[in-house]
Amino acid sequence: MKHVAIIGGGITGLTVAYLLEQQKQEHPDELDYQLIEKEERLGGKVITENVDGFIIEGGPDSFISRKPEVMKISEQLGISANVMGTNTTHRGSYVLSDNQIHQLPDGVALLMPFKIMDFARNPIISWRGKFRALGDLFIPARPNQQDESLASFINRRLGNEMLEKLIGPLVGGIHSNNPNSMSLQATFPRFLEMEREHRSIILAILHMKRAMKKRMKQVNPASTNRKPPFLTFQHGMTELTSALEKALSPDSIHTGTAVARIEKGEQTPYRIFLQNGEEINADAVVVTAGANIATKLLNGIDEELAQLLGKIPFTSSAAISLGYRKADLPQLPLGYGITIPVREQRNISAITFSSLKWDHRVPNDDYMLLRIFIGGYANPELVQRDNEHILDIIKMELNDILGITADPVVQRIYRWVQGRPQYELGHLDCVHQIEARLQDHPGLYVAGSSFYGAGLSDCIASAVRGTNTILKELGIESNN
Numbered sequence: 288m289k290h291v292a293i294i295g296g297g298i299t300g301l302t303v304a305y306l307l308e309q310q311k312q313e314h315p316d317e318l319d320y321q322l323i324e325k326e327e328r329l330g331g332k333v334i335t336e337n338v339d340g341f342i343i344e345g346g347p348d349s350f351i352s353r354k355p356e357v358m359k360i361s362e363q364l365g366i367s368a369n370v371m372g373t374n375t376t377h378r379g380s381y382v383l384s385d386n387q388i389h390q391l392p393d394g395v396a397l398l399m400p401f402k403i404m405d406f407a408r409n410p411i412i413s414w415r416g417k418f419r420a421l422g423d424l425f426i427p428a429r430p431n432q433q434d435e436s437l438a439s440f441i442n443r444r445l446g447n448e449m450l451e452k453l454i455g456p457l458v459g460g461i462h463s464n465n466p467n468s469m470s471l472q473a474t475f476p477r478f479l480e481m482e483r484e485h486r487s488i489i490l491a492i493l494h495m496k497r498a499m500k501k502r503m504k505q506v507n508p509a510s511t512n513r514k515p516p517f518l519t520f521q522h523g524m525t526e527l528t529s530a531l532e533k534a535l536s537p538d539s540i541h542t543g544t545a546v547a548r549i550e551k552g553e554q555t556p557y558r559i560f561l562q563n564g565e566e567i568n569a570d571a572v573v574v575t576a577g578a579n580i581a582t583k584l585l586n587g588i589d590e591e592l593a594q595l596l597g598k599i600p601f602t603s604s605a606a607i608s609l610g611y612r613k614a615d616l617p618q619l620p621l622g623y624g625i626t627i628p629v630r631e632q633r634n635i636s637a638i639t640f641s642s643l644k645w646d647h648r649v650p651n652d653d654y655m656l657l658r659i660f661i662g663g664y665a666n667p668e669l670v671q672r673d674n675e676h677i678l679d680i681i682k683m684e685l686n687d688i689l690g691i692t693a694d695p696v697v698q699r700i701y702r703w704v705q706g707r708p709q710y711e712l713g714h715l716d717c718v719h720q721i722e723a724r725l726q727d728h729p730g731l732y733v734a735g736s737s738f739y740g741a742g743l744s745d746c747i748a749s750a751v752r753g754t755n756t757i758l759k760e761l762g763i764e765s766n767n
């Protein structure tokens with residue numbers, strides 16, 4: 288019988304546990320597992336609260352349909368019927384530019400401006416900036432495929448205005464990351480592929496648009512509908528983590544106790560020391576708590592490995608949900624939300640109109656739910672300030688930007704201190720070095736948002752890779 292310890296019960300740790308549970312049910316004498324989570328609650332950054340009928344997300348509010356992992360596991364868990372797309376009534380997103388709210392051209396929010404004419408007419412980018420962006424049609428592709436920062440890439444292909452006013456803030460919003468130091472290879476490899484395959488980003492978009500139209504006609508000639516790019520669960524993202532939790536053996540789960548350190552053992556390859564003084568022996572360990580935690584936990588096993596893990600920087604951010612009576616609000620722009628570039632010098636980096644973006648987010652049509660983001664690379668300190676200070680700043684800026692003066696009827700702040708990995712230039716090299724060091728420690732694996740993508744699908748994919756790797760190293764044939 289092999290024992291596996293899973294450190295951390297976010298989406299990654301829960302997925303590893305779920306896969307091992309399935310393995311265990313098929314071969315009960317072969318394998319057992321224990322999941323150790325510091326908090327009393329499982330789910331990690333996935334947290335949904337129902338507050339007086341407002342469905343409030345503290346972390347992720349969606350997953351992308353382009354990557355299959357979340358949908359696949361939802362089908363296995365029997366919860367895929369609860370998956371829903373963004374509300375199509377008020378499509379569209381906005382950006383604050385010189386303190387004015389402008390609608391973004393279609394597709395720009397996905398970093399793919401499919402309607403090029405809409406983009407040409409849009410006032411956010413000056414004519415000079417638009418002509419510069421067209422330069423992309425003539426600029427040769429970069430000959431080498433070395434890593435490059437997002438800022439350098441966009442500057443080189445589309446010009447600085449596109450970077451500062453559009454792409455930088457949108458990407459910064461997704462990754463809480465600084466475009467000047469953010470690795471394109473690790474975050475948006477698609478951009479590099481587009482340049483490699485089509486030489487120009489604009490040509491690549493035109494090519495993709497044609498291919499998409501052709502595909503849609505083949506599926507259903509009458510159809511012009513696109514699959515919603517973002518999906519969520521009707522009752523919030525914890526539907527996913529709760530379903531995973533329910534599928535596990537309750538006696539395999541230990542919450543409310545943190546792992547203090549991991550060492551090599553004598554009876555078994557690994558020995559896990561918990562903060563409450565208990566010890567666990569394991570044949571394999573999957574650490575999913577984040578590279579900034581793994582660096583401390585694994586220092587006793589391999590200093591070099593710990594140093595490499597410690598090289599991945601983290602930043603802090605917070606998501607604040609405010610619920611209002613509609614009657615108390617001025618007329619707001621209709622759409623999914625507003626991105627606020629760093630150059631606007633605001634504390635708020637984005638506002639999501641959660642109840643316009645998704646159905647079932649408010650008690651009834653008399654209410655509206657907003658989600659406001661602060662922190663990230665440009666302003667991580669703000670996250671550590673007290674609630675009152677944060678709410679005062681947010682209310683002041685909501686008044687400036689949207690003319691909101693009313694007090695919310697519901698408010699919730701979720702802080703993610705040092706919770707967001709930053710994929711800096713050279714990130715993938717560092718991850719490859721970590722993987723090379725792990726080769727010296729069969730049965731040990733690090734998984735989760737710190738390595739090959741922070742999206743929920745990426746975390747699930749990382750969990751699947753991790754589970755398969757340790758099973759192989761334990762000599763157990765995987766059924767995944």
Ligand SMILES: Cc1cc2nc3c(=O)[nH]c(=O)nc-3n(C[C@H](O)[C@H](O)[C@H](O)COP(=O)(O)OP(=O)(O)OC[C@H]3O[C@@H](n4cnc5c(N)ncnc54)[C@H](O)[C@@H]3O)c2cc1C
Pocket residue numbers: 294295296297298299300323324325326329330331332333345346347348349350351544545546547575576577580604605606703706707734735736737741742743744746
């Ligand atoms: C505000 C916000 C919005 C986001 N929006 C989206 C989105 O819309 N779509 C999307 O796909 N992604 C989004 N993400 C990213 C995504 O939510 C995360 O990358 C993902 O949830 C990380 O999962 P994880 O299991 O790897 O890590 P975590 O969820 O961080 O889980 C790690 C767990 O380890 C535990 N732990 C830490 N230390 C110890 C220890 N010593 N011992 C035991 N346990 C420990 C922690 O308590 C935690 O539960 C968002 C993230 C944030 C913060």
